[in-house]
Amino acid sequence: MSKESSQHGHHHVLPLSTYLGVASALLILTAITVWVAQFHFGEWNLVVAMIVAATKAILVALIFMHLLYDNKLYLVVFASSVLFLAAFIIITMFDTLRRDDIYEFLEKPIHSNAAMYQVDSTKTAAGMDSLKTMMPADSTAK
Amino acid sequence: MAATVADTKASMAYAEVNYLNEPKGLKSWLLTLDHKRIGLMYFFAIMTMFFLGGIFALLVRLELFTPKQDFFGADTYNKFFTLHGAIMVFLFIIPSIPAALGNIILPLQLGAKDVAFPRLNLASWYVYVTGALFAIYSMVTNAVDTGWTFYAPYSTTTNTAVISMTMAVFILGFSSIFTGLNFLVTIHKLRAPGMTWFKMPLFVWGLYATALIQVLATPVLAITVVLLMLERGLGIGIFDPAMGGDPVLFQHFFWFYSHPAVYIMILPGMAIISELITAFSRKQMFGYKFVGFSSLAIALTGFMVWGHHMFTSGQSELSAVIFSFITFLVGIPSGIKIFNWLATMYRGSITLQTPMLWAFAFLFLFTIGGLTGIFLGAISLDIHLHDTYFVVAHFHYVMMGGTVMALMGGIHYWWPKIWGRMYNEKLARFSVFFVFVGFNVTFFTQFILGTRGMPRRYYQYLEQYQTLHEISTVGSWLLLLGFAIMAFYLIHSIFKGKVAGNNPWGALTLEWTTSSPPPAHNFERQPIAVNGPYDFDKVAAEITYEGTPGFGETVVAKKETTEVKH
Numbered sequence: 243m244s245k246e247s248s249q250h251g252h253h254h255v256l257p258l259s260t261y262l263g264v265a266s267a268l269l270i271l272t273a274i275t276v277w278v279a280q281f282h283f284g285e286w287n288l289v290v291a292m293i294v295a296a297t298k299a300i301l302v303a304l305i306f307m308h309l310l311y312d313n314k315l316y317l318v319v320f321a322s323s324v325l326f327l328a329a330f331i332i333i334t335m336f337d338t339l340r341r342d343d344i345y346e347f348l349e350k351p352i353h354s355n356a357a358m359y360q361v362d363s364t365k366t367a368a369g370m371d372s373l374k375t376m377m378p379a380d381s382t383a384k
Numbered sequence: 385m386a387a388t389v390a391d392t393k394a395s396m397a398y399a400e401v402n403y404l405n406e407p408k409g410l411k412s413w414l415l416t417l418d419h420k421r422i423g424l425m426y427f428f429a430i431m432t433m434f435f436l437g438g439i440f441a442l443l444v445r446l447e448l449f450t451p452k453q454d455f456f457g458a459d460t461y462n463k464f465f466t467l468h469g470a471i472m473v474f475l476f477i478i479p480s481i482p483a484a485l486g487n488i489i490l491p492l493q494l495g496a497k498d499v500a501f502p503r504l505n506l507a508s509w510y511v512y513v514t515g516a517l518f519a520i521y522s523m524v525t526n527a528v529d530t531g532w533t534f535y536a537p538y539s540t541t542t543n544t545a546v547i548s549m550t551m552a553v554f555i556l557g558f559s560s561i562f563t564g565l566n567f568l569v570t571i572h573k574l575r576a577p578g579m580t581w582f583k584m585p586l587f588v589w590g591l592y593a594t595a596l597i598q599v600l601a602t603p604v605l606a607i608t609v610v611l612l613m614l615e616r617g618l619g620i621g622i623f624d625p626a627m628g629g630d631p632v633l634f635q636h637f638f639w640f641y642s643h644p645a646v647y648i649m650i651l652p653g654m655a656i657i658s659e660l661i662t663a664f665s666r667k668q669m670f671g672y673k674f675v676g677f678s679s680l681a682i683a684l685t686g687f688m689v690w691g692h693h694m695f696t697s698g699q700s701e702l703s704a705v706i707f708s709f710i711t712f713l714v715g716i717p718s719g720i721k722i723f724n725w726l727a728t729m730y731r732g733s734i735t736l737q738t739p740m741l742w743a744f745a746f747l748f749l750f751t752i753g754g755l756t757g758i759f760l761g762a763i764s765l766d767i768h769l770h771d772t773y774f775v776v777a778h779f780h781y782v783m784m785g786g787t788v789m790a791l792m793g794g795i796h797y798w799w800p801k802i803w804g805r806m807y808n809e810k811l812a813r814f815s816v817f818f819v820f821v822g823f824n825v826t827f828f829t830q831f832i833l834g835t836r837g838m839p840r841r842y843y844q845y846l847e848q849y850q851t852l853h854e855i856s857t858v859g860s861w862l863l864l865l866g867f868a869i870m871a872f873y874l875i876h877s878i879f880k881g882k883v884a885g886n887n888p889w890g891a892l893t894l895e896w897t898t899s900s901p902p903p904a905h906n907f908e909r910q911p912i913a914v915n916g917p918y919d920f921d922k923v924a925a926e927i928t929y930e931g932t933p934g935f936g937e938t939v940v941a942k943k944e945t946t947e948v949k950h
Contacts, residue, residue: 315572326600329687333703334636337691340700341632 254311264305271298396885398804399899406904417502418904422509423487424802429512430484433475438867440468445826445860448853451845461843462529463544469532470549474556475516477787478645481652482598483512483563485794486591488802490567492895492902493585495576495911500569508562511555518552521545531841533642534609536623536634540616547616550609557602560648564598567591576894579913585893586662586675586917590655593679597644597651597686605641608634632697639690647686649783650750651679653790654721657743660793661725662918663891664740665732669918671724678717685714695763696770704763711761718754722747737889738812742793745820749785753778756831771841774834777827785823792819792870799874800888804900805881811873815866822862829856893917 275294283290304310309317403420413421444465447455456464491499499505522528522545530539530546539546571592575584612634614620621627623634662669669675691699691707725747734740756778760766769775800806829852830838838849845853887896892915898907915923 323600326687330604330640333688333691333706334633334640336706337632337636337699337703338630340702341698343700343702 254308256305256311260305264301267301268298395887395899396883397899398883399901399903401903402804402899402901403904404803404901415506417498417506419491419499419502419505420488420802420902420906422505423484423489425509426479426487426512427484429509429516430476430480433471433516434480437468437471437476438864440464440471442860442864444468445857447843448845449857451847451850451853453844458843459529462841463527465841466528466531467523470519470528470553472783473532473645473649474553475519477649477783478556478560479512479563480649480791481656481787481794482567482591482594482648483508483559485656485791485798486567486652487563489798489895490588490591491570491574492801492898492906493588493893493917494570494574495579495894495907495913496570496574497905497907499566500573501566504562505566508559508566511562512559515552515554515556515559518548518555522548522552533638534612535638536612536615536629536631537625539612540624547613550612554606554609557606560598561602564595564602567595568599571595575913576910577912582673582676583913583916584676586658586669586672586679587652587655587893589676590651590658590679593683594648594651594655596680597648597683601641601644601648601687604637605645608637608641611637632694632699635694635697635699636690639693640687643690643693644683644686646782647682649787651682653746653750653787654679656790656794656797657725657746658721659891659893660739660743660797661728662920663797663889664737664743665729665734666890666920667728667732667918668916668921669724670727670730671720672916672918674720675724678720681717682714685710685717689714692761692766695766708761708763712758715754715758722751722754738807738809738816739793739797739889741813741816742789742796745816746786746789746793749781749789749820749823753781753783753785756781769834771839772834773830773838773840776840777830777834780827780830785827789819792816795874797889798895799877800884801895801900801902803878803881804884805877806884806888807877807881808873811869815870815873818862818866818869820866822859822864822866825859825862826856827859829853829859892919892923 271294275291278290278294303320309320403418413425416422443455444461447453447461447464487499487505491497525548526543526545528534528539528542528544528546528549530542530544534546534550539550571584571588611622615622615624615627615629619627621629623629623631625631658669658675689707689711691703692711695704695708756774760769760775760778796807796812833849833852833856836849838845838852884900886898886900889896894911894913894917895902897911
């Protein structure tokens, strides 16, 4: 495999075996996606799916789209755009996944031996119920 | 290498054939591919918008002179502050330094004939004008009253012209991306022979960091306003909780662009200040690499802090803590810049000409703006100060006290290069004085108003705030006076100004080696960067400036006799 320059008019030529190898890797990864769908990992479903999908995307970008053989600057540019997208989504998820943390204090007494819990057990239970109805719907669901 | 007398005379002359008069005719301007002409067209468009946005600001301040309704009602007031914000942010301050001064100066500083994609450059101006027309359409039909942030769900339910204004923002974003892309490629590909990355002027470093943000962040703004338009036009529930959307998500989308956009505004300003400080201190930049890389550091950390606009929005406590922490990190590269500028001036040979006065105004005002940003980044304090005049004062100190002061400094610094003529230095100093004093009178009072609980965006208020509001409004008139003086002497100088010569400040970057105004292709011969941009200690500069007309003092012309050591 010669190290040709990536100047205009000089296209890097890859051997057919590389293309076929990558193609079969992509097919195997697709099969893994189908196979893994029968297992339930709960919150990790997303992580597993993303790992498989990201591996496929990286293979396509690096080999089929020649990023690996081109000026490395383009690789940096491409990778940084993916990183910024990831930063946007992940940091936003710090909010959306944890937003009902704000209401946690409603779910348990702040001072469990406070006077209001000592008076009458039936009254207290009623009081807690009314507190629960004040909570937002998604918080009670949790 | 002492220059000959003939050379010196040539360098003091006005270049008769230059980009301003060759070729002639309106068509040659409207279809020009010359970066200097495109930059000038941007300059006029942007100054028009600055004027328009300024009028709205003055009207808002006028209404606030008394606690009662004076001149217009609540709805009109809402429209006016929205138009002030939207015009100033999207049509003036974001394109101001990169698209106007950057376009004119960047290729000159790199020693290039033009930017990498001249046609894309011209297209970006037309895209900008199209965006401006959409904004004006929105203004004259039923102006938006949402504030420049277009927060959902109000923006999806108000009956004002939200779609045309957000369409304007969408279009203007592309203009910004075109400029950023063009600059990135120009900086990578068109540097003069010998100009390595660390021999680039710091203005170029600043524009590089800015261009990165423009290219990476602006698409998110486009996505945001498209989602908003989809929700408003087609009733698809994305942000409106009544339709199953999430209003805090809008704020995430919006600020993921608009916080980095703050750095699109301030980084080029800082870049200008780096040029001014070295040029008027006649000293090598202290910590050149740190100043260059701190621009990149600000650009990158700037992407991770958007949630500090949302501490009271109902986002999770976890995010609030993370955003608060990362916000403090931005203070580090900003502090690096401030201290390096101060260290550059230490033991420099400082001359207090107009551009340097603007740089001092920047240092003073931006430091106040930056430090009050630290107050607001602290969550507990922000709960109290959120949506008060303290926030208004803070971002005006950063945006106007920072970027606009730097822009004015840049305009005064490169004015003789752009027009070949010098403005009246004495009037220029009056202008700096009135703008600086007027600015502080207008906005420092707003810090006090804010800490006492005056909420922003209210057109009536409790009587206890009246005195401070009156002082603030009077300050806005002083600002008007300062800018009016400036408009007068700048326009006057174009026609009647004293000929400036090639290098009136004795600076060393490449744009000063060509004639003023430069010829159509910038340089007679391909310039070569032998020394660094600020090697005042190495270069035997033939410094020929003789003070400036009107101020009554003559700066002693320096003639250093040392040979250039290669």
